[in-house]
Amino acid sequence: MLPDVPAIDKTFDYLVPEQLGDQVRVGTMVRVELHGRRVGAWVVADGVEPPPGVALRPIAKVTGWGPPEPLIDLARWAAWRWCGRTASFLGTASPDHAVPGLPRPTRSGGGPAVVVSPVPDDHDELIRLAFTRDRSVLRLPPAADSYPVALAAARLGNALVLAPSVSAARHLGPRLRRAGVDVAILPREWAAARVGSVCVGSRAAAWAPMADVAAVVVLDEHDEVYQEERAPTWHARDVVIERARRAGVPCVLVSPTPSLEAIQWADGALLTPSRATEREGWPIVDLVDRRREEPGRAGLYSERFVKAMREAPGTVVCVLNRKGRSRLLACARCGEATRCEHCSSSMAQSDDGRLVCRSCGTARPVVCQACGATTLKNLRVGVTRAREELEALAREPVVEVTGDTSAQSLPPARIYVGTEAVLHQVPSAALVAFLDIDQELLAPRYRAAEQAMALLVRGARLTGDGRRGDGRLLVQTRLPHHEVLQAALLADPGRAADAEWERRRFLRFPPVTALAAVGSVAAPAFIDALGHPAGVEVMGPSDDRWLVRAPDHRILCDALAAVTRPPGRLRVEVDPLRI
DNA sequence: CGGACAAGCTGA
DNA sequence: CAGCTTGTCCGG
Numbered sequence: 001m002l003p004d005v006p007a008i009d010k011t012f013d014y015l016v017p018e019q020l021g022d023q024v025r026v027g028t029m030v031r032v033e034l035h036g037r038r039v040g041a042w043v044v045a046d047g048v049e050p051p052p053g054v055a056l057r058p059i060a061k062v063t064g065w066g067p068p069e070p071l072i073d074l075a076r077w078a079a080w081r082w083c084g085r086t087a088s089f090l091g092t093a094s095p096d097h098a099v100p101g102l103p104r105p106t107r108s109g110g111g112p113a114v115v116v117s118p119v120p121d122d123h124d125e126l127i128r129l130a131f132t133r134d135r136s137v138l139r140l141p142p143a144a145d146s147y148p149v150a151l152a153a154a155r156l157g158n159a160l161v162l163a164p165s166v167s168a169a170r171h172l173g174p175r176l177r178r179a180g181v182d183v184a185i186l187p188r189e190w191a192a193a194r195v196g197s198v199c200v201g202s203r204a205a206a207w208a209p210m211a212d213v214a215a216v217v218v219l220d221e222h223d224e225v226y227q228e229e230r231a232p233t234w235h236a237r238d239v240v241i242e243r244a245r246r247a248g249v250p251c252v253l254v255s256p257t258p259s260l261e262a263i264q265w266a267d268g269a270l271l272t273p274s275r276a277t278e279r280e281g282w283p284i285v286d287l288v289d290r291r292r293e294e295p296g297r298a299g300l301y302s303e304r305f306v307k308a309m310r311e312a313p314g315t316v317v318c319v320l321n322r323k324g325r326s327r328l329l330a331c332a333r334c335g336e337a338t339r340c341e342h343c344s345s346s347m348a349q350s351d352d353g354r355l356v357c358r359s360c361g362t363a364r365p366v367v368c369q370a371c372g373a374t375t376l377k378n379l380r381v382g383v384t385r386a387r388e389e390l391e392a393l394a395r396e397p398v399v400e401v402t403g404d405t406s407a408q409s410l411p412p413a414r415i416y417v418g419t420e421a422v423l424h425q426v427p428s429a430a431l432v433a434f435l436d437i438d439q440e441l442l443a444p445r446y447r448a449a450e451q452a453m454a455l456l457v458r459g460a461r462l463t464g465d466g467r468r469g470d471g472r473l474l475v476q477t478r479l480p481h482h483e484v485l486q487a488a489l490l491a492d493p494g495r496a497a498d499a500e501w502e503r504r505r506f507l508r509f510p511p512v513t514a515l516a517a518v519g520s521v522a523a524p525a526f527i528d529a530l531g532h533p534a535g536v537e538v539m540g541p542s543d544d545r546w547l548v549r550a551p552d553h554r555i556l557c558d559a560l561a562a563v564t565r566p567p568g569r570l571r572v573e574v575d576p577l578r579i
Numbered sequence: 580c581g582g583a584c585a586a587g588c589t590g591a
Numbered sequence: 592c593a594g595c596t597t598g599t600c601c602g603g
Contacts, residue, residue, distance in 0.1 A: 001603080007580045012603040035602040036582060054603055567599085 001032060001059075002087055004040040009085045012041075013050040015058040027072060029063040029094060042090050044072050064100045065194055067093035068211040074243055075207075081242075081553065083516065083560045083572040084232025093207035095190040105195050106182050126271050127152045130252045131215060135241075137266040138254045140273070141281020141491065142460035146219045147175055149254050154181045154198045156250070157214030160243070161200045162236055164223035172219075173200040184208075203228065206236035206243070216244040221253040221262050222454055224447075224577065233573045241265060256281075256460075257453045257493040260501060261511045275492075282491035283432075283463040283471040289480045291335035300386060300435050300476070306393055308474050309415065314430030317462060318390065318417040319455070321439055322382045330478060331368035332375040337438050337478040341369060343507055344482075346442030359444055360507055386435065387417050401425050423458040432459040433474040441482050445578055446509045449484050449500050456488045508549070510575060514556040517576040519545040522568035529566060533559040547579060 001012045014032055016024045024030070028043045038060060050056055067075075067090060075089035123140060127149050130136040140146065153159035154176055163169040173185035176198060184193035186201030186208055193199045199208035203226050218226070218237050226236040237253065238261075244251035253262045263270060272278060288302045300320070309316050330337050338347045338355055345359035356363045367374050387400040399411050401418030405425065410416075416426050423432075434440075440452035456473065463471020477485060483499035486492075504512045518526055527538060527546050536559045540546035550556035553574075560572065 003580095003602085005580050005602095008602075010602080014603065032603085035580095037580090039580085050603075056603060 001041045002044045003034055004087050013056055015056045017058045020062055023062045026069045027066040029066040030059045031061040032059055033057055042066050064098040067209050078234055080557050080561055082232035082234045082574045092204050099191045102191055102195050122277055130271055131250045135266055136252050136269045136271055137258045137262045138252055138271045139258055141278050142256045142457050143281040146254055149217055153215040153217045158196050158210045159198045159215040160208050160213050161217045162205055164220045164225050166202050169200045169202050203236040206239040213247050215249050216240045216251040218253045221255040222257050222259045231571045231573055256457045264511045279491040283460050283473045285489045286474040287480045287485055288476045290476055290478050302476055305433055308431055312431040316415045316431045317422055317426050317429040318433045318435055320383050320386050320435045321419050331373050333373035334371040335478055336368055336370035343503055390417055429462045431472050432462050435476055437475050437477050438479055453484050453496050514550050514553040516548045517545050517573040520569040520571040522566045522570035525566035526570055529563045
């Protein structure tokens, strides 16, 4: 019995009353008296020998079905891997409402669920190959439909298919259903999933309750939504990788731009289509080098952009991310953006006037690394002003879209401008323009390059107004040779990954190493108790957080698990997104 | 988490 | 020293 009380990470023994015997198994959710009150709990073992001298109380009530035994073990593993509590993972693996009984299976067990003929697709052979191995990373371009991958998994039996959003899952589920696949769409259809069927869902569906999983697929594996923001900061990709490994079934990660974590995990098993096929799945990319413009034109809009916007045959989406506080500095003479000579992050001007790298701390005097000039200028414009300026340039209405605009009430227009949110809310476009991608490329976050690449992929998906390969992606930059932009231009994400791998090696950032951030009031006590185990490096504190680094997760998580949790608020983020 | 109980503080 | 607050411990 493991109580569903966040502060108690300990199991207790209870008696199972005779008349409840047939309802209680490992995973069952029950209510028990604990220390004078009733709490929810999971049965995590049965037939145990109680410690001597303890008077056992009976279980008070059976709530209903819970996760199957393999998920209880997986939750224990996740508690170690992300330094969290087993109960918080079991909560994710459990139904929202009590499930007193399960529906009857819709088909008589065994055998694959699919009855339809295969869907012909350019990527058929790659997909077939992916499922012949334990692990593969399948790099399919932005325009590729991932449905055939899900269908191929479903052919193997009770497959688990993760999509980055609930709406993507709700789109994919019925498609599989129309092909004759027995599908449970999570989180709504928990009971059907528990009985056993192909399960489709987003992050939390990594904990889909089928007892036997036949194959695992993660679509758009690079998407950061797969990681939980609150501690424990578990990652759905890593949970299903472990789940597939334990079950001994194939795990296929699909993405136009696989993460370094995925590439490292696949250990060379990266499947890509031919260069020609991959190029076909990317839009035409126009890189506009903003350094080459006449000095008077300091605004956000290059001549090429204005021309493309006016001449676009359909919807135009302009992206201007002004989130984050980072100021971007550029040379007043040649327009080159200031960046660190070691790690390529952007540099900020410190109080003493020197340039300091936000990422690795390298400092240098104010001097342009390209032309030697010593005068810099500040680049910044917000979305609201950009809308007014665009309207004046376009001589037609321009609609502003930000995180707090709702997709339903979006006024019809040909031209939209907004933050990243505009890429979620406008369904398709003939032209997607990134007005200032440098802000993303040089953001002081160690995953900035991968995040910028993900943004370009989102943009690429919008282009073409539905017609494949018809769209244009226009990118304004002062860093036209940046690997991320070259990767998009050449439809070759491997270029960005290779360069990023080198950078991570230099900085010793994940996935080259394993990191955890420790913060909040109890952090000093935690760090004190952690000490200095072999192979583990403790850095900080900075911004009231310590960083703990180890060569790999086994060493890191073992070291963290050996610490008895001090009282008080403590936040341990394993694999922090921001450091 | 939240109840139990112990130790510390206050006012008559 | 009752009555109350604050802190620490522990749960079957």
